[in-house]
Amino acid sequence: MASSIGNEKSVNPVLRISQLDALELNKALEQLVWSQFTSCFHGFKPGVLAHFEPEVKAFLWLVLWRFTVYSKNATVGQAILNIQYKNNLSQTEKYQSLSKQQKLWYLIFTVGGRWLEERCYDLFSNRQLQSFCKIKGYINFGAGLLKLCGLLNFLIFLQKGTFATLTERILGIRSVFCKPQSVRQVGFEYMNRELLWHGFAEFLIYLLPLINLQKLKLTISSWCLPIAGLSNSENTLAAHCKECSLCGEWPTMPHTVGCSHVFCYYCIKSNYLFDMYFTCPKCGSEVHGLQPLKYKIEMTEL
Ligand SMILES: [Zn+2]
Ligand SMILES: [Zn+2]
Numbered sequence: 001m002a003s004s005i006g007n008e009k010s011v012n013p014v015l016r017i018s019q020l021d022a023l024e025l026n027k028a029l030e031q032l033v034w035s036q037f038t039s040c041f042h043g044f045k046p047g048v049l050a051h052f053e054p055e056v057k058a059f060l061w062l063v064l065w066r067f068t069v070y071s072k073n074a075t076v077g078q079a080i081l082n083i084q085y086k087n088n089l090s091q092t093e094k095y096q097s098l099s100k101q102q103k104l105w106y107l108i109f110t111v112g113g114r115w116l117e118e119r120c121y122d123l124f125s126n127r128q129l130q131s132f133c134k135i136k137g138y139i140n141f142g143a144g145l146l147k148l149c150g151l152l153n154f155l156i157f158l159q160k161g162t163f164a165t166l167t168e169r170i171l172g173i174r175s176v177f178c179k180p181q182s183v184r185q186v187g188f189e190y191m192n193r194e195l196l197w198h199g200f201a202e203f204l205i206y207l208l209p210l211i212n213l214q215k216l217k218l219t220i221s222s223w224c225l226p227i228a229g230l231s232n233s234e235n236t237l238a239a240h241c242k243e244c245s246l247c248g249e250w251p252t253m254p255h256t257v258g259c260s261h262v263f264c265y266y267c268i269k270s271n272y273l274f275d276m277y278f279t280c281p282k283c284g285s286e287v288h289g290l291q292p293l294k295y296k297i298e299m300t301e302l
Pocket of ligand 2: 259260261280281282283284285
């Protein structure tokens with residue numbers, strides 16, 4: 001149905017970015033399928049798949065090809081982006097689906113090529129014979145040449161905007177949109193708002209590390225909790241000794257800073273290092289050097 005509609009209209013060229021996105025999506029899907037497939041073999045002896053990995057992969061990609069390019073003229077990534085392959089050999093502007101030969105060669109070039117590459121690598125990686133070395137050299141040369149052609153093709157693709165891969169160029173298949181794309185109109189106000197928000201977020205990212213949040217927190221908490229008087233210091237010290245004025249827990253290695261309050265060594269040291277002008281959060285007195293607590297606290301007080 002869709003193809004009959006497509007036949008009546010002329011084709012729509014696809015943006016370069018969409019073609020590249022489609023390729024990336026294909027790769028992501030293949031990885032997903034492969035990881036799902038290997039997770040099925042977790043219970044088996046390790047290394048079961050290793051011997052036949054290229055063949056198993058080729059079989060999976062064959063199945064994928066059967067239900068995507070063969071039946072729908074588009075890979076999964078292309079289908080997501082509303083793109084499909086067009087037979088570009090016939091030079092008409094009307095949409096023409098791929099011929100059987102093109103689909104078959106597409107399979108051979110993509111799946112077969114990758115299988116050959118992996119299998120050859122396995123086959124020749126452990127052999128040291130003279131003849132093998134020669135063949136290996138030829139294969140490496142061929143692979144390098146193919147990579148170079150791929151690079152050239154990619155540069156031409158960037159220039160002209162058609163045939164993102166070498167396979168597509170050789171087979172004469174081209175990406176086109178399935179349906180005409182609606183014109184994307186983005187409101188000026190929306191763009192303005194986006195820019196403003198973006199700028200604001202950048203500003204916050206720059207500013208936030210400069211604010212001493214610890215000190216801010218302590219200042220606010222000292223506003224909320226009224227500063228205790230310094231009277232009857234003996235009693236209050238005994239009471240204060242039971243908890244660190246910073247973390248509120250039983251003070252570990254209790255230290256004082258010159259007022260009647262007690263802190264864990266770690267709490268007061270880290271705060272003091274962080275802020276040279278640190279003041280006691282309970283009474284607001286400045287820190288005059290750390291002193292280990294001299295008083296012996298009776299455990300019976302607890
Ligand atoms: Zn503490
Ligand atoms: Zn204090």
